[in-house]
Amino acid sequence: MDSAIETTQAEHVEHEHVFVPQHRHHFETEEQQREAGSFGMWLFLLTEIMFFGGMFFAYLLYRNWYYDAFVAASNTLNIGMGAANTAILITSGFFMALAVWAAEVRKRKLLVWMLVFTTVFGCAFLGVKYFEYKEKFELHHVPGASFDVSQFINPAIDAKTGKPAANPLPPDVAQHTQIFFFLYFAMTGMHALHMIIGIALLFWLIGRAQRGDFSAGYVAPIENFGLYWHFVDIVWLFLFPLLYLINRHPLAH
Amino acid sequence: MSASSTTILNLPDQSTAQVPKKNFITAEHGLLSWLLTGDHKRIAMLYLISITVFFFIGGAFAGLIRLELLTPQPDLVASDTYNKLFTMHGVIMVFLFLVPSVPATLGNFLIPIMLGARDLAFPKINLLSWYLYIIGGTLVLTSLVLGGVDTGWTFTTPLSTHYLNTHVITTATAIFVAGFSSIFTGLNFIVTIHRMRCPGMTWFRMPLFVWSHYAASILMVLGTPVLAIAIVLVALERLVGIGVFDPTKGGDPLLFQHLFWFYSHPAVYIMILPGMGVISEVISTFSRKRVFGYTAVAFSSVAIALFGFFVWEHHMFIMGVSNYSALVFSLLTMLVAVPSAIKIFNWSFTLQKGSITFETPMLYAFGFMGLFTIGGLTGVFLGSLGMDIQLTETYFIVAHFHFVMVGGMLMAFLAGVHFWWPKMTGRMYPETLSKMAAVVTFIGFNLTFLPQFILGYLGMPRRYHAYPPEFQILNVLSTAGATVLGIGYMLPILYLAWSLKYGAVAGDNPWQATGLEWQIQSPPLTENFTTIPIMDHEAYDYDWLEHKTKQEVTTVG
Secondary structure, eight states: OOOSSOOOHHHHHHTTTOOOTTOOTTOSSHHHHHHHHHHHHHHHHHHHHHHHHHHHHHHHHHHHHTHHHHHHHHTTSOHHHHHHHHHHHHHHHHHHHHHHHHHHTTOHHHHHHHHHHHHHHHHHHHHHHHHHHHHHHHTTOSSSTTOOOHHHHSOOBOTTTSSBSSOOOOHHHHHTHHHHHHHHHHHHHHHHHHHHHHHHHHHHHHHHHHTTTTSSSOOHHHHHHHHHHHHHHHHHHHHHIIIIITTSSOOOO | OOTTOSOOOOOOOTTTOOOOSSSTTTSSOSHHHHHTOOOHHHHHHHHHHHHHHHHHHHHHHHHHHHHHTTSSSOOSSOHHHHHHHHHHHHHIIIIIIITTHHIIIIIHHHHHHHTTOSSOSOHHHHHHHHHHHHHHHHHHHHHHHHTOOOSTTTTOTTIIIIIOOSSHHHHHHHHHHHHHHHHHHHHHHHHHHHHOOOTTOOGGGSOHHHHHHHHHHHHHHHHHHHHHHHHHHHHHHHHHOOOTTOGGGTOOHHHHHHHHHHHHHHHHHHHHHHHHHHHHHHHHHHHTSOOTTHHHHHHHHHHHHHHHTTOGGGGOGGGTOOHHHHHHHHHHHHHHHHHHHHHHHHHHHHHTTOOOOOOHHHHHHHHHHHHHHHHHHHHHHHHSHHHHHHHTTBHHHHHHHHIIIIIIIIHHHHHHHHHHHHHHHSBOOOHHHHHHHHHHHHHHHHHHHHHHHHHHHHTOBSSOSOOOGGGHHHHHHHHHHHHHHHHHHHHHHHHHHHHHHHSOBOOSOTTOOOSGGGGSOSSOBTTBOSSOOOOOSOTTOHHHHHHHHHHHHHHHO
16 A cells, blocks of 8 residues: 555454543553553653662762761661661552552452552651651751751760760761761652652542542553652662661771 | 756645644634643644743843943943843753753654654643743743842852852742753653554654654653752752752762753753754755665764763863863763764765755755854864863853854754744745745854854853953954844744735645655644554655655546
């Protein structure tokens, strides 16, 4: 055939059986719509990686420059809360994975419950984060006018040994802990912002799941939100070791 | 269409021809039907109107800058007003005109049609991207009304964080928001190109316009988020004094430069690549030949996108970066010249032995080729370390990037708008007047910016509102040129508006072009195609078109 414009009657017939109310007119098939949606989501996550990438880059750069200050500041983070949050977030991700499965096997009630659990654990994460931030305020570790480096210059004396609990830092080095704390707040804050957006979306998805939108074969929004939620989990899985764990026991000089 | 004719323009018989009654413009009525539309063609029109508005606002600032520079003395405006003028000019032109110019208007309109699809993959996100653009634009205007910003479009720290009391945060927010508009456009294009091609439309049958937009979209998606975070950090630095860019607290202003230019260098390729796509289409159509070395041109777009990410440090050669890294980045900068040259050479070979005609889009395309070549070659000068130290922060830089951005991209944008105007509106623009506008633009452009190369070489620094009297002659020439250029840009807006009502009816394929967009009615239907096409030939296959036209004639007559 010569003409570029030609009917695809055969194909129309072939795909006639696809009839989902959410099928948008400009997609030829529902399959194409679903693929386009998830491809778009992956691309969006790529932009998110680049977005966080700027901060990770800044963190690695300054960590190299101000190694001692970063070690001292990192050691003041509350590792218990951090670890608890890691566990909470992984559990939340687990329920999200189950929610995707529940949507695929078309179980409405199960899907709603899984989304609720995902939300509950997401909120628990933010709750723990709130207490962590509060602690930083009390210790004057929040960058800005109230920031105070005295803890790093004159560390508390350990009652048992009579020695300082940490190596004292010279005042100019101690100043650099502020950069650590700024990056700590920027990175965990940006992560928390993504969690808050995610939880808002979860409420919306729970409402729609309750109506049965996702238990009749149309699972794209649940799948794509799952990708987003797991991405947020993964960001934390990089933040936790970088901010809390490395240099727990700094090398003796 | 005989080979010996001086035009390939082929309009239907004007006494009987009509613009089709049913098309995407007449499909729905009322303002809301435009503001809430999901149709990529209507969104393209919304973009076209809004970027034109911002272009003329940015242009007005350029006019004021040139007027101040008419005399060596600072007499028209005070120095801080002058700083605000060039900052607003840069911010508006870069973020609100050049970045969305071709992709958001022509790309939005044409990419789905060129791929044989009914719409972009995500129509709602497409509309959202326009709203984000408008919010960004409104914020820029807000900062303008409140008193402006004078950091330069580069937001250089610590100037932007410590020394200025202007509306940095408002403008920064504007750019952050407009950036997301650009991310969503790029994301939409990539998904559409991957997933929405019609049957038979293989990657190497896509028009080069689509390839260049694909490359530009990769840059938008990967580069813009880094700008976003850099801008967030500047805003936080101003608001709470966090110290990442502040040396007194241990921060490093160079880090800002790295983050900023990691986006803003690729951004110049976001601006130029879609323009190169337009030129490929125009050159092929008006020389009646397949683009020479199709594959090379397609891959050179991707190569430019790839190399574009590894040259950013050439903006920082005099800022105290290590000599060794400067050496590496200088070499990498030269590398970008290779794919750009591949394009210019391939277009030249396309012209060779082609049946060239000189319609308006072709005149603009010739302008592009010449001016972009000059802009590109002076870029190689600036990429060499020794020359850069002499020329950086002088008018040589200003002339260089205006040759690429205005001489290159704006010419390409106008070439594209004229080329596809009959497709978008169903009407032809007046041919003689538009040819005149193209020539006036070319003359005005050269008169404005060629003297600036000399000024820069002689050492006149950029961003000052006063200069030594011996530079006056060249500055007067430049200002005179800017006036001519201004007329060159005013003309199209007048006659294009006129043509909406009084232009000749264009018919489906006035240029006898091969693209899928020319095989449907003009203006297209909302759904683009009544039935999804099957692509059974290569791009730019003029034999196929001739064969098809012949068949139509025999069946009708």
